[in-house]
Amino acid sequence: MNHQPDALEKLRQAAETRDPERCQFLLKTLFMELDFYLALAVVIERARTFLETFETYYPDGVFARRILMQMVNTGAAPARLPPEALRDFEYPGAANFMKALSDLAHALQPGPLPPRIGYLVSATVNAIMAELVEHYYGPRPGAWATVRAAPEAPAASAIAYAFWTDEDIALLDSDAWLQVADSIERHLQRQHSFIKGED
Numbered sequence: 221m222n223h224q225p226d227a228l229e230k231l232r233q234a235a236e237t238r239d240p241e242r243c244q245f246l247l248k249t250l251f252m253e254l255d256f257y258l259a260l261a262v263v264i265e266r267a268r269t270f271l272e273t274f275e276t277y278y279p280d281g282v283f284a285r286r287i288l289m290q291m292v293n294t295g296a297a298p299a300r301l302p303p304e305a306l307r308d309f310e311y312p313g314a315a316n317f318m319k320a321l322s323d324l325a326h327a328l329q330p331g332p333l334p335p336r337i338g339y340l341v342s343a344t345v346n347a348i349m350a351e352l353v354e355h356y357y358g359p360r361p362g363a364w365a366t367v368r369a370a371p372e373a374p375a376a377s378a379i380a381y382a383f384w385t386d387e388d389i390a391l392l393d394s395d396a397w398l399q400v401a402d403s404i405e406r407h408l409q410r411q412h413s414f415i416k417g418e419d
Contacts, residue, residue, distance in 0.1 A: 227253075228401055228408075235397030238390060243397055244341050250404050251337045257295055258407040263324060263340050264291055265403055266347040266396070270317045273354055277311040280304075287321055297328040312364050313354030320346035348396040355392060356383045 227249050234242035251259040267288060274284055283302050291297050301322055309315050323343035327336045357364035363383075367376045383389060 228405055231401045231404075232398060235394050235401060238393055240345075244345060247344060247400070247404075248337055248341050250408075251340055252334075254404065254407060255411055256333065256336070258411055259337065259340055260291065260295070260324075260327065262400065262403045262407060263320075263327075263343045263347070264288060266344055266400060267317070267320050267324065270313065270320075270347060270350045270354070274314055274317050277314065278309070284317070284321060287325070291324060291328065295328070297325040299325070299329060301325060310368070311354070312357035313350035313352075316346045316350035316353055320344075320350065344400060348393065348400075351396060352389050352392055353383075356386060356389055 227246050231243060231246040231250065234246060251262075254262075271285060271288065274281060281304070283304055287297060287301070301318075305318055305321065309318055320343040323339045323346060327339035327343065329336075357367070363379045366373075367379055370376055371380075
């Protein structure tokens with residue numbers, strides 16, 4: 221039985237209420253019903269939203285665009301990210317973006333489907349988090365330095381709470397997940413049209 225429309229609606233509800241665990245569970249459910257390469261396209265689309273920001277702060281980080289283009293054009297990725305991707309990316313959101321790229325690369329390695337879908341979900345989460353972290357901490361370098369220096373300290377915890385409960389961040393977070401849901405819906409329609417065309 222096809223539960224895709226129901227799952228899509230539930231994903232949108234979870235996005236509106238900012239329920240991260242629910243969003244990830246529903247995303248995995250929907251990705252399992254999509255053709256793998258259509259699910260991949262959804263995630264790459266999300267990751268590319270941060271690419272220009274990344275390149276602005278790391279002009280030498282051209283490898284990121286090359287890897288994403290390789291994924292788009294060939295549906296393949298290097299087994300490991302290049303050495304220049306392993307340095308400490310200090311600018312807010314950049315480390316999350318690198319994690320999204322790494323997750324995408326893992327998802328494209330041979331192996332059972334469920335773990336590969338899990339990597340796609342993680343890549344989506346990190347791509348969205350890159351945007352949120354950059355938006356909030358970019359204009360707040362002092363807060364970012366505190367969080368990076370001692371993430372477990374009470375001061376850092378208070379800053380992290382202020383970040384997560386910030387009104388702008390809440391709106392951006394929900395909107396990003398709603399955009400992911402819209403992208404999945406478009407790709408599901410493409411998949412259904414293709415299947416009908418074959419019948």
